Amino acid sequence: MKSYNMFIDGKWVPASSNETIEVLNPANEEVIATVPMGTREDARKALESAREAQVTWSKLTAQRRGEYLRELANELLKEKKHLAELLTTEQGKLISMAYEEVEGTAQFISYAAESARRIQGEILYSDVEEEQIMIQRIPYGVTVGLLTWNFPLALAGRKLGNALITGNTMVLMPPLHAPLAVYELGKIIERVLPKGVINIVTGAGNVIGDELVRNPITKLVTLTGSTEIGRHIYKAAADNLTVISLELGGKAPFIVLEDADIDKAAKLAVLSGYDNCGQICTSNERMYIHKDVYDEFMEKFVAGVKQLKVGNPMDPDTNIGPKMNINELNKLVTMVDKAKEQGAKIIVGGNRLTEGEFKTGYWFEPTVITNVTNYMEIIQEETFGPIVAAMKVESFDEALQLANDCKYGLSGYIFTKNMGNIMRAMNELEVGEIYVNRRNGELINGFHAGIKLSGVGGEDGKHGLDIYSQKKTIYLNYGK
Structure with missing residues (x-):
């Protein structure tokens, strides 16, 4: 020591x-x-x-x-x-x-x-x-x-x-x-x-x-x-x-429209949601998926999440390491429990890991939550952990409205091939940084800044x- x-x-x-x-x-x-x-x-x-x-x-x-x-x-x-x-x-x-x-x-x-x-x-x-x-x-x-x-x-x-x-x-x-x-x-x-x-x-x-x-x-x-x-x-x-x-803080919305490259969007949704155990201010934390591609996207996204390996961060085969400390871990447990009480459905993970190699340390399963409303804490408050919630939306208008109905405004994502939709997102999405058809990760010659809170x-x-x-x-x- x-x-x-x-x-x-x-x-x-x-x-x-x-x-x-x-x-x-x-x-x-x-x-x-x-x-x-x-x-x-x-x-x-x-x-x-x-x-x-x-x-x-x-x-x-x-x-x-x-x-x-x-x-x-x-x-x-x-x-x-x-x-x-x-x-x-x-x-x-x-x-x-x-x-x-x-x-x-x-x-x-x-x-x-x-x-x-x-x-x-x-x-x-x-x-x-x-x-x-x-x-x-x-x-x-x-x-x-x-x-x-x-x-x-x-x-x-x-x-x-x-x-x-x-x-x-x-x-x-x-x-x-x-x-x-x-x-x-x-x-x-x-x-x-x-x-x-x-x-x-x-x-x-x-x-x-x-x-x-x-x-x-x-x-x-x-x-x-x-x-x-x-x-x-x-x-x-x-x-x-x-x-x-x-x-x-951030609570990045991840919007996937009906004309998106679904394979690419699902893959990058996993990377953007769970890298560094979800402990990135620009992490994908809440997804708004168009109804026409919701089932296909979620099938591929969930399959990708289930392949993530939690374990020793020194092991090159590991995908997710521990949470930073006990307070951060307990916060995730509390937020997931509250989401369940409010009617949300946990379709992957949702638990603290405590057995075997996880007997000591601050471990939490990669988690996917559905059946949520936009007013639940799990949608409105930053989790800063390996938790992603998903909602089905009827239209791009609804996705924008729900994405903007949040006190945070750091970053957001949109996946679409329609330039008109991209321009609308650029003009209407209330965040300081937008990732279009790509994962998170700002560059040193860009500008990293948020709006709102x-x-x-x-x-x-x-x-x-x-x-x-x-x-x-x-x-x-x-x-x-």
Whole structure:
């Protein structure tokens, strides 16, 4: 068992309280490490370090900052095997997906490095003679990155890359349940970046997280997490008018119309619903299937779900690993029980696994639910687990109406060959991201953002880059 310290001002230090918390392997509940339970004092020290480092960091050219980030990405890939195995051990994701996460983290950082020459201002004509108006992009200063546990390393890379290339520094707060890969990233950062540019702290959200958000040193907070936590962050940031970017919960609708490629739609519905044990914000969680293809689609979809193998995430033949922790597991049990009470039918799975190799750990069967209404909790609330509910619809109009009748608006899917229907979905589906005839998985040069209660701001591409800088306007009068 390893014991980690926090990374503050280029040094590895324990919490000022000397308290720690255990990190468990969700596959067997074994303690694999301890990490510090930080205090408000620790958060303030990290912020002060970031503020001091930002003065020098922001004076570097963007190209020089990009050189640092390229080196960080290269060094990260040298640790790919170690980091992937650690991600699987602490989070329970399949080892193949863990390798993808490490590679994706390096891509996020490399893409940010390439953005050194993409940071653009504007020159405008003035109404005043012999004058020009210039709008510059400038850093906020100290930023805070709050990470969640489903993709902790990738989220760290996604946030720190854009923050650093635009001249900010960042304090990262990895999730208590899965902080180890981010701390290992800190060891690489220690070798590559100037001290204080990145600080890493762990602790309770209502203590160290609250301090990071409320402290006036913090100028921007970026969070990937639940809508409930996002609301807390929104309120906590209000006193200082701190800028926020929130990527929150989702309840993605998966619409299949009568002219869809049913084989493709069914296959991708399985992948989009059960990858990472359903613990992806863009997961397919509720399906609206046209009546003319409902039976054919469901037969193929259910057959695909029944072929999924639950087991050791280190085994390359496994399709679904454990849930992240006991609270997440219990939530699924409660939601399925309530759905049954309300009249829903469980046609595949629906149970916690507790026998044999599943005697320890947090295991839940891949589950398919039918006979639901759009007002059931299982349709309206994010499960964040291997559960997909399906409804038969009479028309595309009904599918759109039901899909939009939800407080979330992160992502959605549509499978059809009709360009008119695709255009209607683009214009009418109330989500920030639409997957047309494909599975989930955003790209680094796109833009990942939600609407409604799925968040504000966003990540990736040129629009994600813009979020990490603010504008300064200069009226330059060159007349005599």
